[in-house]
Amino acid sequence: MRSLHDCPAPAKLNLFLHVTGRRADGYHLLQSVFQLIDRADRLHFDLRDDDQIRRTNDVAGVPEEQDLVVRALRLLQAEFARRHGRLPPGISVRVDKVLPMGGGLGGGSSDAATALMAANALWQAGLSREELMALGLPLGADIPFFLFGETAFAEGVGEALQAVPGPDCWYVVIEPGVAVPTPAIFSAPDLTRDSKPVKIADFSSHTDSCSTVGFGKNDLQDVAMRLFPPVAEAVEWLSSHGDARMTGSGACVFCAFSSEDAADQVLAQVPGKWTAWKAKSLKTHPLMKSLLQNQGVVE
Incomplete structure (x- = not known):
C-alpha cells in the first residue's frame, strides 16, 4: 500500500x-x-x-x-x-x-x-x-x-x-468570522480558574438526550465574548433556539438538536453574515474504525 x-x-x-x-x-x-x-x-x-x-x-x-x-x-x-x-x-x-x-x-x-x-x-x-x-x-x-x-x-x-457515552445529536455550528488565539483567552485575568471538579457520573446522568449540552458550561466563553464581540453576537442569536455555547477557546458556537429536521429549521434562519452548517455526532473516529477493520495496525 x-x-x-x-x-x-x-x-x-x-x-x-x-x-x-x-x-x-x-x-x-x-x-x-x-x-x-x-x-x-x-x-x-x-x-x-x-x-x-x-x-x-x-x-x-x-x-x-x-x-x-x-x-x-x-x-x-x-x-x-x-x-x-x-x-x-x-x-x-x-x-x-x-x-x-x-x-x-x-x-x-x-x-x-x-x-x-x-x-x-x-x-x-x-x-x-x-x-x-x-x-x-x-x-x-x-x-x-x-x-x-x-x-x-x-x-x-x-x-x-x-x-x-455521548448524546446522539445534530448540531448547528456558527463560525462568527473571527479567529480566537487560545493564549489570549487563557492569559486573561478575568478567566474563571476555580470551577468545582465534576465526576463522570454527573455528566453521564445527562446522556439520555441532547439536553446533555445543558450540563456545565464553557469557562472560556465569557472571556472570548468580551474580547471578540462577534462571538458574543453569535452566542446571543443561537441562544434563542436552545442552549448555545462556544466550543473550546472559540470562536465557533454550537447548539444541539434531537433531529436533523430541527437543525435544518434553525440553519435556514442563520443570518447570512455568518458561515453556518450542521453536523452529526460520531461515536468513533471514522479513519480509526477503517484502519482497525482493514489493517489491524491501530489498537
Missing part, C-alpha cells in the same frame, strides 16, 4: 469545558467532554521515493514547516528510525481544509492525528493507539483525543481521557 486518500480529520465539540486550576508551570487544569462530529478536513497521503516529508498544497496562514501535520509525520518517521534502524519512505500530503482555524473545533490537531494514523498504516510502523497518543501530545494537547477516537471525558491539560 503506497497511498491513503480522502482520510477524514473530524472536528470536535466541547460539550462543556471547566477550568479547575492551574499548574506551577502555567498550564491550566481542565475538565471537558470531547464529542466528535462528522464535519471534517480531508487528507491525502502518498509514499515518496525519497525520505522527505512534504506538504503539496498551500494552507492559508500555515507555513509548511509549522504545520502540525508535517511535524507529526516527522516525529513518527524519527520514531520509526529509532525502532527499526532505518528511515521509512517519505510522504507527500495534501490537506483539504474545511474547518476554520482559531475556531475551537480542533482542526489542526485532528489533521495531525489523522496523519499519524495514516502514516502508521502506510509505513506498517505498528505503534499502538497509546503510543501514537504519547507521540502526539507534545505537539498539542488535543491530539491524543483524536487518536483516542471516541467520545471522551478529559482531565489534566486535556490528555487524561476516559470513554463515555
Whole structure:
C-alpha cells in the first residue's frame, strides 16, 4: 500500500469545558467532554521515493514547516528510525481544509492525528493507539483525543481521557468570522480558574438526550465574548433556539438538536453574515474504525 486518500480529520465539540486550576508551570487544569462530529478536513497521503516529508498544497496562514501535520509525520518517521534502524519512505500530503482555524473545533490537531494514523498504516510502523497518543501530545494537547477516537471525558491539560457515552445529536455550528488565539483567552485575568471538579457520573446522568449540552458550561466563553464581540453576537442569536455555547477557546458556537429536521429549521434562519452548517455526532473516529477493520495496525 503506497497511498491513503480522502482520510477524514473530524472536528470536535466541547460539550462543556471547566477550568479547575492551574499548574506551577502555567498550564491550566481542565475538565471537558470531547464529542466528535462528522464535519471534517480531508487528507491525502502518498509514499515518496525519497525520505522527505512534504506538504503539496498551500494552507492559508500555515507555513509548511509549522504545520502540525508535517511535524507529526516527522516525529513518527524519527520514531520509526529509532525502532527499526532505518528511515521509512517519505510522504507527500495534501490537506483539504474545511474547518476554520482559531475556531475551537480542533482542526489542526485532528489533521495531525489523522496523519499519524495514516502514516502508521502506510509505513506498517505498528505503534499502538497509546503510543501514537504519547507521540502526539507534545505537539498539542488535543491530539491524543483524536487518536483516542471516541467520545471522551478529559482531565489534566486535556490528555487524561476516559470513554463515555455521548448524546446522539445534530448540531448547528456558527463560525462568527473571527479567529480566537487560545493564549489570549487563557492569559486573561478575568478567566474563571476555580470551577468545582465534576465526576463522570454527573455528566453521564445527562446522556439520555441532547439536553446533555445543558450540563456545565464553557469557562472560556465569557472571556472570548468580551474580547471578540462577534462571538458574543453569535452566542446571543443561537441562544434563542436552545442552549448555545462556544466550543473550546472559540470562536465557533454550537447548539444541539434531537433531529436533523430541527437543525435544518434553525440553519435556514442563520443570518447570512455568518458561515453556518450542521453536523452529526460520531461515536468513533471514522479513519480509526477503517484502519482497525482493514489493517489491524491501530489498537
